[in-house]
Amino acid sequence: MIRALTAVVLLMSATLGTEAVAASTAAADSPPPTAAQEEGMTAGAPFRDPADAEIHQDLTITLDAASTRFDLSGRKVWGQSYNGVFVAPTIRVRPGSTVAVHLVNHLPVATNLHFHGLHVSPSDHSDNPFLCVSPGSSITYSLAIPAEHPLGTYWYHSHAMGTACPPSGSPTAQELSASDFVPGDVENQIFAGLSGALLVGDDRTLLPRPLRHIPAHTFVLKDAQIDATGHIVQNTATTSINSNDPTVRLVNGQLRPVLSMKPRQTQLWRLVNAGADIIYQLQLDGHHFTVIGEDGTPVARTTTADTLLLPPGKRYDVLVTADGGPRKAILRTTAYSNGPQGDSYPDVALADIVVPGHPVHRLPTVSGAMPTAPRDLSPAPIARHRALDLSENDAGTAFYINSQQFSTDTSIFDAPARLGTVEEWTIRNLSGEDHPFHLHTNHFQVMSVNNVTQPYTHQQDIVLVPHAVNGVPGQVVLRVSLADYTGRWLFHCHIAAHEDNGMMNFINVAS
Template sequence: MRSRSTMPRITMALILAFGALTSGCTSALSESSSMTSSPSPEPSFAAGAPLREPAQLVSHDGLLRADIVVERRRVNLGGHALWALTYNGSYMPPTLRIRPGDKMELALKNTLNEETNMHVHGLHVSPSSDADNIFLHIHPGETYHYSFQFPKTLRAGTYWYHPHPHHASAPQVAGGMSGILIVDGLQQYLPANLRHITEHVITLKDFQTQGDAIKTQGLHIGAPTHRTVNGQLNPVIRIRPGETQLWRLANISANIYYKVRLQGQKFHVIAHDGTPVDRIWTADSLLLAAGARFDVLVQGGPVGHTELQTLPYQTGPGGNSFPQATLATLVSAGPSARPATLPGSSFAPTVDLSHEKIAVRRTVVFSENKAGTKFYINGKQFDPNRVDLRAKLNTVEEWTVVNESDEEHSFHVHTDHFQLMNINGRPHQGHGLQDVANVSAHGRLVIRIRFKDYTGKTVLHCHILNHEDQGMMAVLDIEK
């Protein structure tokens, strides 16, 4: 039901917790250790503060240069001081903001007692050398200097950054190491009266607790968790009746899914996974599989409040059940604005691979063992020293992605975006490229991908990071 009142109300209840379910996504050792230890009392968390935007590091004159410190430290979450893994001391780290053609130089200092690295998720940039190279190992005490030269053709939209060390991606992201990266320029496709509207980052992160710390080991995907927006529990987002805002919805959690709904209202999608759509489309709810993003227009309703919710979602008979929860409260108040007429025809330039010559057709199979402790692509677990697929630069390939398991997987490819052509045998009429696609249990997708600009070793994997860490990743080598 629609949740409105004549006066703004702010929910002050405890944040909804997940039902405890065994996910089959941790090792038997971790599961055993978790069950034999005494559970810590679950703290109560305050909710209802105004939405805070993350700090921003913005490029100037074509360059973004910044120091990023990886550190374990206490952060304040819902009124509690918890140990977390942070970038620059914050659970919600700085938003990196660039433009197409910019250069980004980051000095990443690792103060942890374990290896780490950094991946700029969804960015079309070199996977080699000191750029988006997930094969790098930044050892404890080391500082590594990343240098990303982005092409002028880089698409505007919302991306994110996070660590990508094999076997440690899930613990580090779950511990707090994930942030937003924005490529400016999306507003150029909007009509003039909408180019300077209020913009909000709506970053979806979750955390589990263990004593006075965010849990990083023995993670169960379906375990009780706390879902945050910009590191806050049920924050208040303000809007005027009739006002149009741009929201950047991003799932930057380690493992969980969100099915997002703004009660009684529609989302007007203008970009998906960092790619502007060719035609704006509307939806009552949006499924954000692990790693996915949507840039949407939202218009304020009558005076009152509306809950931004995540709806119940089940990822298959062998997967996880995610219950309904309130993410944030949208308060509509103040002087009314005349609702803008939203563009409904063409939006950004069309990208369509449906008539391209296909150089190679492949089948990529996701599977797992019966215990749900080992995960495979084409029957093999990840080996960074083995090349699993070889592709040629400036060609288009068609892949059939097959899921042989009883749970959904979040398919993701680095370096180049893909076009989703077919879902479970039915043609998909998409509106642009993407870098994440959900594969249903025992389902299949057909995608087309163009390899352009960059060569080198990169990867494809399931973006449920527990699955990736336990083998569901493969090496793709793009050659001249």
């Protein structure tokens, strides 16, 4: 802790006003208790899915990123937004499409974009996190979505790895270099509101035919620490975002909304932790989740779970079936600690699920194999073994991978990876808090956790690496297929404060 659509164009602009400046100069005191932050908010409104990005006749989607005073369940709060709302519009793309994203930066610091989980190029003007868009500059990203891209739930967010770009007279973005790099602003910009869901296709089409038209809902989970002046807390030179401080947990920007289901009805829920730092452990009282997808990829076999752990950036696609009689259930994030050096979160109700009326016909239960799951890497020949150690200083203010902090020019690995091969990585956590490890560009398969073999059920792009216990590091072994794209593949802890403060690096992938 630290104290698509073919030829789609997205226009993102940001404007900083005088009110927003106050957010960066807020008092260094901790935010007030959660109950005080919720004053002025109204709980219990009908559940609303995030708005879809607007599609015009010319297939243009326009998003406006700005310093904004948006509405959080009736309370006006200052932060940063796309299109004036705390939860950015949901972007929907189709496999085989090409998406153009035009980003204009009017913030006082650098920014950029990351399309989390998409299997697209990490180079040039594709999903390149090393691009730096300085204030007043712009860039057009071009994302070629493969025709065979997995169907599922992804998200997009600011990935500002530096607060300033190299000096240049060009109005377009450029890549960061080590000589110009200063610590990043990922935590501030995500926490202020710059994130939203991204859906590739519709994974209901992978279900048995009777389930292909069930209701689907997107749950974008974010928290907000609101100071006494009505601004979302920011990390500045005099204060930092303490992820263990009191915070308001919101679903689609709503405080404890009410979602209706009919008795025996099955729905698809797309669950996205689009926050900067904190972890959700979801439970729906009296029900269970049937997992059909994780981190945007269909599972090889469905599983059922009573709880789901979502560190920052994690997604699950799940089926939920209401029981047979009228009642109410609570979707909650249960009490959770991510280690003695980390945070401890309370049990918080997120949404009420009401089940009124007469039962509907119960649809078949989904179990067993799912189509189009990524291949099992268990029998794959291993081209290279690599080791990564995650660590931090005692104060929890500096973070490392293999004892190095992030540099834009230097990989921790001397030898590049080879395109078309499979590698096995052993990730050890030497610290006293869990770290969610995220790899850009491609998913990976978890082989073991703390030396316990994991059966193949899916691939994913985030895994929580357990903290050390009594001096024994936590450990995850994973395999990654280095497919399709050369370039620098970034990896980092997805607690944004940790990546901003050093726990990030990359591997060079060569042909």
